[in-house]
Amino acid sequence: MFRRGQKVEIYKKSEDEGWAGYMDEYIGRHGMITDPDTAINDPDALVEVSIEGKGTHRLPQDCLRLLD
Amino acid sequence: MAKDRCPVNETIEALQDHIDSGSLTAPKDRRIAEEIADLLNDVAWGRAGEAHIPAIEELVRELKKEGRKEAVAEAANMVEKGLARGREAFISHVQTHNCPTGDCVRLAPAPCQMTCPAGIDVPTYVTLIGQGKDAEAIDVIRKDNPFPWVCGLVCTRPCEFMCVRGRIDTPISIKFLKAFAAERALSNREYKNPEKAPDKGKKVAVIGAGPGGMSAAYYLALKGYGVTIIEALPMAGGMMMVGIPRYRLPREVIDREAGMLADLGVEFRFNTLFGSDLTMKDLEEEGFDAFFFAIGAHRSFAMNISGEEDYPEVLPSIDFLKAVALGDRKMPGKRVVVIGGGNVAIDAARTSLRLGSESVTIAYRRTRNEMPADIEEVEQAEEEGIRFSFLTVPVEVVGENGHVTALRCLRAELVPDDKSGRMRPVPIEGSEYDMEADAIIAAIGQRVDVDCVKGGLCDLEWSRRNTIGVNMVSMETSEPGVFAAGDAVTGPATVVEAIGGGKRAAEAIDRYLSGIPQPEMPPVPVRRDRTANLEVPASTKMALKRPEMPLLNIDRRRTTFQQVELGYDENAVREEARRCLRCDICMRCGKCVEICRDKMGVNGLQFGHLDFDHPVATDFRHTEEDCILCGACANNCPNNAMVLEDRDDERVLSFCGTVLNRQKLIKCRECDAVLGPARYLDFVRKRTQGVAKLTGERNLCERCAREKEARKLHSDIPG
Numbered sequence: 001m002f003r004r005g006q007k008v009e010i011y012k013k014s015e016d017e018g019w020a021g022y023m024d025e026y027i028g029r030h031g032m033i034t035d036p037d038t039a040i041n042d043p044d045a046l047v048e049v050s051i052e053g054k055g056t057h058r059l060p061q062d063c064l065r066l067l068d
Numbered sequence: 069m070a071k072d073r074c075p076v077n078e079t080i081e082a083l084q085d086h087i088d089s090g091s092l093t094a095p096k097d098r099r100i101a102e103e104i105a106d107l108l109n110d111v112a113w114g115r116a117g118e119a120h121i122p123a124i125e126e127l128v129r130e131l132k133k134e135g136r137k138e139a140v141a142e143a144a145n146m147v148e149k150g151l152a153r154g155r156e157a158f159i160s161h162v163q164t165h166n167c168p169t170g171d172c173v174r175l176a177p178a179p180c181q182m183t184c185p186a187g188i189d190v191p192t193y194v195t196l197i198g199q200g201k202d203a204e205a206i207d208v209i210r211k212d213n214p215f216p217w218v219c220g221l222v223c224t225r226p227c228e229f230m231c232v233r234g235r236i237d238t239p240i241s242i243k244f245l246k247a248f249a250a251e252r253a254l255s256n257r258e259y260k261n262p263e264k265a266p267d268k269g270k271k272v273a274v275i276g277a278g279p280g281g282m283s284a285a286y287y288l289a290l291k292g293y294g295v296t297i298i299e300a301l302p303m304a305g306g307m308m309m310v311g312i313p314r315y316r317l318p319r320e321v322i323d324r325e326a327g328m329l330a331d332l333g334v335e336f337r338f339n340t341l342f343g344s345d346l347t348m349k350d351l352e353e354e355g356f357d358a359f360f361f362a363i364g365a366h367r368s369f370a371m372n373i374s375g376e377e378d379y380p381e382v383l384p385s386i387d388f389l390k391a392v393a394l395g396d397r398k399m400p401g402k403r404v405v406v407i408g409g410g411n412v413a414i415d416a417a418r419t420s421l422r423l424g425s426e427s428v429t430i431a432y433r434r435t436r437n438e439m440p441a442d443i444e445e446v447e448q449a450e451e452e453g454i455r456f457s458f459l460t461v462p463v464e465v466v467g468e469n470g471h472v473t474a475l476r477c478l479r480a481e482l483v484p485d486d487k488s489g490r491m492r493p494v495p496i497e498g499s500e501y502d503m504e505a506d507a508i509i510a511a512i513g514q515r516v517d518v519d520c521v522k523g524g525l526c527d528l529e530w531s532r533r534n535t536i537g538v539n540m541v542s543m544e545t546s547e548p549g550v551f552a553a554g555d556a557v558t559g560p561a562t563v564v565e566a567i568g569g570g571k572r573a574a575e576a577i578d579r580y581l582s583g584i585p586q587p588e589m590p591p592v593p594v595r596r597d598r599t600a601n602l603e604v605p606a607s608t609k610m611a612l613k614r615p616e617m618p619l620l621n622i623d624r625r626r627t628t629f630q631q632v633e634l635g636y637d638e639n640a641v642r643e644e645a646r647r648c649l650r651c652d653i654c655m656r657c658g659k660c661v662e663i664c665r666d667k668m669g670v671n672g673l674q675f676g677h678l679d680f681d682h683p684v685a686t687d688f689r690h691t692e693e694d695c696i697l698c699g700a701c702a703n704n705c706p707n708n709a710m711v712l713e714d715r716d717d718e719r720v721l722s723f724c725g726t727v728l729n730r731q732k733l734i735k736c737r738e739c740d741a742v743l744g745p746a747r748y749l750d751f752v753r754k755r756t757q758g759v760a761k762l763t764g765e766r767n768l769c770e771r772c773a774r775e776k777e778a779r780k781l782h783s784d785i786p787g
Binding site: 001004007018025027034035043046048050052053058067 | 092165176179182183184185187224229230438440442462490509513531532533539542556560562563565568588589590592593680
């Protein structure tokens with residue numbers, strides 16, 4: 001599960017319905033987790049990621065991998 | 069048109085000049101010009117679709133219609149010519165999401181602004197606060213977020229996680245600066261609404277008076293729409309009011325900022341539950357032209373354990389916090405167990421303590437490391453005496469005579485999941501034990517009240533997470549004219565995210581009602597100004613430290629709902645603002661460092677913070693040791709972040725206001741022309757000594773040296 005402040009890479013397209021077409025542009029970009037699921041550590045929850053140069057978005061967790 | 073300028077950018081600037089000059093006096097002309105500017109900005113930021121350029125052309129034709137004033141025709145012609153001359157570049161922006169000249173990128177907001185879900189121009193308002201201009205700072209914030217005071221107290225501050233200063237030492241305390249400015253501006257009666265646009269003659273219904281709904285209402289009202297907010301609760305605020313305890317967010321803060329909406333003419337209808345008191349049909353009959361749903365996520369998940377529904381002392385956290393917020397200050401029980409590990413669990417535990425509970429324990433399935441709650445909240449809870457029971461899995465609520473007596477639990481251990489490799493808690497067989505309790509509060513997550521919306525709007529599409537399905541760019545639902553944002557769309561999220569969603573929805577509703585295309589990419593935050601830098605010596609910039617937040621004494625924290633964080637004093641606020649690196653000006657391209665190190669061979673800039681992935685040490689004081697003040701960095705800086713200037717008898721190099729080096733200037737002994745600092749002259753002489761003969765006279769400008777040499781030669785001629 002992701003923690004706030006962790007650096008991540010959007011390394012692949014997600015199969016989740018929360019993945020929108022415009023998000024394809026984010027693949028390969030790095031960012032930081034700014035608001036993980038703060039309630040129940042649900043691996044299915046959308047987490048808030050600030051992507052360098054692209055703003056902040058809610059993304060499915062399966063498209064993210066930790067950089068550190 | 070200059071070769072290195074982007075025609076899109078140039079057209080935007082020229083059109084903005086027309087708008088700002090006030091030459092478009094008729095409200096309709098100004099509105100059309102602003103719509104063109106919005107569409108051009110979509111193009112500049114790679115958010116435009118195929119419909120954008122035709123829509124711009126249509127609006128230009130509208131502006132050029134007969135009978136319009138000369139200034140209007142001039143603005144229309146300017147856009148038309150810009151489009152004609154730079155058509156390829158416009159199309160390239162739309163199709164490749166790229167600016168070939170890089171000009172559009174120069175407008176790039178700072179990482180803190182890019183990170184803010186509401187897109188607030190952080191460097192501008194932090195600088196204004198540093199200058200003591202608190203009310204101006206609030207004006208800047210409210211262009212993107214109508215709740216600066218609320219966010220100054222409860223924002224999860226994603227901006228601070230991306231703050232570049234954090235790569236050097238600690239991030240700027242952005243959140244608390246905002247709270248100070250809001251409080252000061254309100255106290256000075258300088259917290260004011262901007263002027264509204266003329267009435268557009270259209271009405272929007274907003275369902276939910278939480279942060280998302282009220283933000284949309286605020287921006288729609290400013291755009292000239294008539295807005296009515298339908299709210300189930302008896303007051304404004306939504307989850308801010310009934311989900312966040314008063315020791316974190318006093319009610320007055322919400323009341324004052326919500327009151328600003330009423331001043332704008334927004335109508336509130338309280339105690340009105342959509343779906344039962346009022347239906348979609350009722351609203352349509354009232355003549356509303358668009359609808360915005362921001363109903364939050366006010367239902368708790370069930371624990372699904374035995375005994376959960378058998379006792380009145382088992383409370384869903386949301387219901388408990390809501391009852392307390394609405395005035396029910398009854399102690400839930402002497403011994404309270406709160407189940408969960410998130411922020412809501414912490415809020416429920418700290419609230420129980422303040423209501424007089426003797427012992428409050430948070431039972432969590434995993435360990436402290438996995439707790440999703442904010443670390444500050446956890447620390448403050450521990451200071452107040454909340455206990456934690458980790459690796460604890462509740463299995464049954466135990467009771468006698470109709471009342472709770474204990475929570476039966478199993479101990480757990482963390483083992484890696486076979487599929488994902490994530491650590492998950494697995495109960496240890498035979499480890500069953502009872503935690504004594506006379507109240508149990510379940511804080512294991514919230515969900516959207518689906519029935520409430522379905523009651524009034526049957527055909528709406530829902531996501532598999534049971535949230536309202538929307539296009540995340542335009543916030544449009546599957547129903548035409550119906551928009552949604554906030555927790556009802558994202559699931560339980562943050563106040564600032566709901567505010568950002570509300571603002572985005574207001575933009576989209578305006579476009580929908582104006583008949584102009586929606587963008588195809590999410591909006592990029594807008595820079596509101598380029599405020600002059602605060603000048604700070606390098607040594608001060610490095611020495612200033614983020615201030616500690618003073619807290620209420622522990623006894624009052626355990627017994628009252630007084631605000632725990634007391635706020636910074638004025639001196640701390642002004643000093644903290646001076647730590648800002650002004651990343652709205654420095655784009656961290658690193659050209660200055662490369663040129664100084666690789667071309668000049670000086671290596672006078674120790675700017676390790678420029679790299680996002682692998683930041684290394686930064687020390688602004690280092691520059692003074694090695695820098696020769698040649699100006700190569702400043703000359704190659706694409707955004708004037710590095711500035712070299714002569715002031716009186718000194719040459720000064722500064723980086724976004726941080727004075728890196730200042731050296732006395734040497735002047736020509738004969739004519740007083742500036743030669744440069746001694747270090748620079750020595751550097752040039754060393755570099756050129758192999759190819760140019762050194763004159764005996766060191767402190768002469770070229771012209772005086774030449775004249776002196778000529779006179780000498782002349783005097784040497786015999787006879």
